[in-house]
Amino acid sequence: MPNQPCRGGLAPAAPFSPDERDAVYKAIETRRDVRDQFLPQPLPIDVVARLLRAAHAAPSVGFMQPWSFILVSDDQVKERAWQAFSRANDEAAAMFPDAQRDRYRSLKLEGIRKAPLSICVTCDPDRAGPVVLGRTHNPRMDAFSTVCAIQNLWLAARAEGVGVGWVSIFRDEDVRELLGIPERIEIIAWLCLGYVDALYEEPELAVKGWRQRLPLDELVFHDRWGTR
Numbered sequence: 136m137p138n139q140p141c142r143g144g145l146a147p148a149a150p151f152s153p154d155e156r157d158a159v160y161k162a163i164e165t166r167r168d169v170r171d172q173f174l175p176q177p178l179p180i181d182v183v184a185r186l187l188r189a190a191h192a193a194p195s196v197g198f199m200q201p202w203s204f205i206l207v208s209d210d211q212v213k214e215r216a217w218q219a220f221s222r223a224n225d226e227a228a229a230m231f232p233d234a235q236r237d238r239y240r241s242l243k244l245e246g247i248r249k250a251p252l253s254i255c256v257t258c259d260p261d262r263a264g265p266v267v268l269g270r271t272h273n274p275r276m277d278a279f280s281t282v283c284a285i286q287n288l289w290l291a292a293r294a295e296g297v298g299v300g301w302v303s304i305f306r307d308e309d310v311r312e313l314l315g316i317p318e319r320i321e322i323i324a325w326l327c328l329g330y331v332d333a334l335y336e337e338p339e340l341a342v343k344g345w346r347q348r349l350p351l352d353e354l355v356f357h358d359r360w361g362t363r
């Protein structure tokens with residue numbers, strides 16, 4: 136692809152109005168990971184297009200844009216994905232200590248069959264050639280960029296009334312085979328999407344007593360690791 140400079144200059148960057156700013160923070164603070172609240176109606180294609188545009192507007196190392204999005208709405212494919220999840224989830228349960236296993240088992244950790252749409256997000260490490268500006272000293276930057284795209288989509292979805300659930304309890308090779316993803320492409324996420332009419336006010340894992348939000352001031356240091 137030819138890399139001619141594109142047109143564009145500096146535009147004014149005034150702060151948002153208070154209402155606009157509140158809307159951004161509202162999306163951030165009320166976004167939730169959704170497992171069970173999906174409504175069955177399909178997402179209109181224009182909504183999906185807006186969510187994908189939001190993802191594609193994400194920052195990326197060297198403007199690499201390494202992401203691709205595989206849209207999955209076929210029930211049979213979703214069923215096979217759920218079976219792959221289910222096998223991996225049995226393996227996962229066995230990894231937890233006895234005291235936690237029953238509680239782990241009681242958690243709902245996916246909405247693959249209930250959500251009308253899944254999006255598998257992948258990362259192509261070769262998208263911008265072998266040497267990428269900004270990735271020269273840490274090859275994982277391409278995956279980090281793809282995660283930025285996912286977060287954009289997740290926040291835009293909140294504004295659209297669309298719930299998103301990230302499912303990562305899979306063996307990569309199962310998803311790779313199911314969706315025909317080549318070996319050189321990294322699988323970053325399986326996202327479940329659908330309209331929701333209710334969301335937890337706090338992370339579901341906190342509500343269910345699995346793990347609580349950490350105090351922010353314990354995570355902020357000044358000038359040196361560990362210095363408050």
Ligand SMILES: Cc1cc2c(cc1C)N(C[C@H](O)[C@H](O)[C@H](O)COP(=O)(O)O)c1[nH]c(=O)[nH]c(=O)c1N2
Nearest residue numbers: 166167168170243244245301302303304338339340
């Ligand atoms: C990389 C990654 C991977 C996963 C998740 C998130 C992220 C960022 N989360 C969702 C996660 O549990 C959730 O974000 C936290 O519990 C916080 O809750 P809220 O997202 O604020 O609702 C998640 N949830 C789940 O039920 N099954 C899963 O496999 C995963 N995997």
